[in-house]
Amino acid sequence: MLFRVDPGSALPLGDQIAANVRAAIADGLVHAGDRLPPARQVAESLGVNVHTVLRGYQRLREEGLIELRRGRGAVVTGGPSPGRARLVEDARRLVADARALGMSDEDVVALLRTCLSG
Template identity: 55%
Template sequence: MLIRIDPASEDPIFAQVAASVRADAATGRLRPGDRLPSARDVADALGVNLHTVLRAYQDLRDEGLVDMRRGRGAVVTDAATPLAQLYDDIAALARRARALGLSPDTLASLVKEHR
């Protein structure tokens, strides 16, 4: 598993880490039962503070995407399955928006209106 961040992004690092894990779950690269790398390993690999990664993992836990247990680490839950099921729908929507000439920002705004 490769967690990606963009140091130039205005998004907080913890949010980027969580988004990277969500994206891997949505694309099927992470499946229920898969273990995430230890927070310490991620922090070392990215050159960020351990607490930054722990906050990302806690946010994912609060969303129900991962289960955190002592001795087991962070494990992907069954909540990853619906994300993966939606991925194809989202990809189709993005293709349709591109075909209609809509920008990604416009599409994102339309999606946000339908919360």
């Protein structure tokens, strides 16, 4: 699995790493039961701290997309559908873009409410 990050992005590196996995799940490149590369290996290949990779993996665990198992590493679960994984990715990108524009959380929620009602 290929990981890419953009150090100049408003999105934190750990979130970018999680986004790579979400995209791979949504695109059908990674399936339930597949193991993700060890955090140390990903960190070395990207030139980032291992804790950055672990933050990304932890976010994926919280979303139900992976399981972290001692001795086995990160394993993709059946988790949410690929469509939901893509939607979560899009929502994270929206939040990062909004923050880069200086919008508050309340502004983003108001924007979404406007879109939902229209």
